[in-house]
Amino acid sequence: MATFQTLPGFREFYPEDLVRRNHLFRLWRQAANSFGFAEYDAPVLEPLELYTAKSGPEIEGQLFSFTDKGGRQVALRPEMTPTVCRLVGAKASALKRPIKWFSIGEFYRYERMQKGRGRCFHQFNADIFGEPGPEAEIELIALLIQCFGAFGLTEEDFHVRLSDRNLWFYYLGALGLDDARIRGVLGAVDRYEKYGDDAFKAYAEQFGGLEESLKARILGFLKINSLAAIEQAIGELAAPAGGVGAPADKLQARLADWKKLLGALDAMGLARFVTVDFGVVRGLAYYTGFVFEAFDRKGELRALAGGGRYDDLVEKLGGPALPAVGFAIGDMTFGLLLEQRGLTPKFVTGPDVYCVIGGEAERLAAFRDIHALRSAGFRVEYPLKEVAFGKQFKAAAESGAKVALIYGGDELAKGVVKLRDLTQRSEVEVPRDQVAAAVRDLLAGP
RNA sequence: GCGGCCAUAGCUCAGUUGGUUAGAGCACAAGAUUGUGGAUCUUGGGGUCGCGGGUUCGAGCCCCGUUGGCCGCCCCA
Helix, strand or coil: CCCCCCCCCCCCCCHHHHHHHHHHHHHHHHHHHHCCCEECCCCCEEECHHHHHHHCHHHHHHCCEEECCCCCEEEECCCCHHHHHHHHHHCHHHCCCCEEEEEEEEEECCCCCECCECCEEEEEEEEEECCCCCHHHHHHHHHHHHHHHCCCCCCCCEEEEEEEHHHHHHHHHHCCCCHHHHHHHHHHHHHHHHHHHHHHHHHHHHHCCCCHHHHHHHHHHHCCCCHHHHHHHHHHHHCCCCCCCCCHHHHHHHHHHHHHHHHHHHHCCCHHHEEECCCCCCCCCCCCCEEEEEEECCCCCCCCEEEEECCCHHHHCCCCCCCEEEEEEEHHHHHHHHHHCCCCCCCCCCCCEEEEECCHHHHHHHHHHHHHHHHCCCCEECCCCCCCHHHHHHHHHHHCCCEEEEECHHHHHCCEEEEEECCCCEEEEEEHHHHHHHHHHHHHCC
16 A cells, blocks of 8 residues: 555656647647637736735635745645736737637646645646737637637537626626625626525625516526627617616627627637526626626536636736736546547557567567657557567567567568568568568558 | 544455455556557466554454544544
């Protein structure tokens, strides 16, 4: 029994696990590249203030934080957004626009583990900086969908729920709520799906109960699920029955943004993945416009991905004023979904060539070819120690190799190597100086 | 931070009302097999029964604590 255990919530990746993880990363990276996003990376350890500045001091309870030997308060990164804001902010004036960046990294949160959540996890992050219009959302939501579709997930498997914190703010403001109350209501809206009416308890404790008529209007707004419903709500907002209407020009601009966003996604053939759903508001205070979250269609898993616009954050973290939109996909819930849908393919990790070697004399001859084949890019295996032929053939078959090269005394005496096609179970003798070419031909064949 | 369930070999698990030296399958390794296939047969390595304490003549089994895991709550950037 091992004396030392893995720290709670941390994961180890044995080779077969890492193969699967790499598969995720490979397809995500491919999707981002095809959308023209540039990959970056950054430190795992950051100043604690980078996170407390954004989220308040309470956040420290959720962080792996400590004081380093230089007396600095530091924390393992719990997310990428503040880091990438710093990177972009520091060179904002020198970066070509639009700034489209992505990364894949490991993150750490000091939390209790649950299904789909651990203390360390990986995230794919994609962000666009410098673009205030919905063109940025179009790119990002399309990329998000592609990051899922690349695995064979369809609209039967997941959808992206899209909402708008701007309209929420306009609406709640028009209902006469101040900023603190608006945030309180949004907190309730965020939880409404899960708790129903109980979601308003926290609000009631802080501000007193909501009037029934007010609550009914909020719940009505929460049920907005189509462009037509948005249009209608905007019409009502511009000319409210009572109270203060939101600025008409802003509302019209917002409606135009919605039309542009949904129209573009439809033109890409992605409308079937997108659900308008004002029940999504995201808990975070810093989101400023469109927000979206991806869920499995069955609603069994926690969120697969989340994102939105955060136009004020770069400036708040000390950079220039720079509009931004971004999203992140976590690897844990996403992996669960792939597993549920049987979309984690069997990975062939076998070599191209397995060498069967007679004895120590033949081994030296084989080594020359093995190294040459490996240098030529083939994946070549051989038994490290002298083993009976029967065992070697068994090992060759089990390895998954398509080709066996047989270095026996008889062959080498004739200046040849036997090349066995392990699939066809056929053999040919090949002169030693033509081994690489013969292997290449066989592997390239049908 | 809180609650429920759980912990026996690398994995999946059995283990009688508490009773001798803790078992099976799979996996791994060796042999059958010194030149041809994933099979089969034989054999083997591998366990502080998570850890610590208690009850008992005797604990894998009962009790307490602790660590870890799963699930949920809080939270979820």
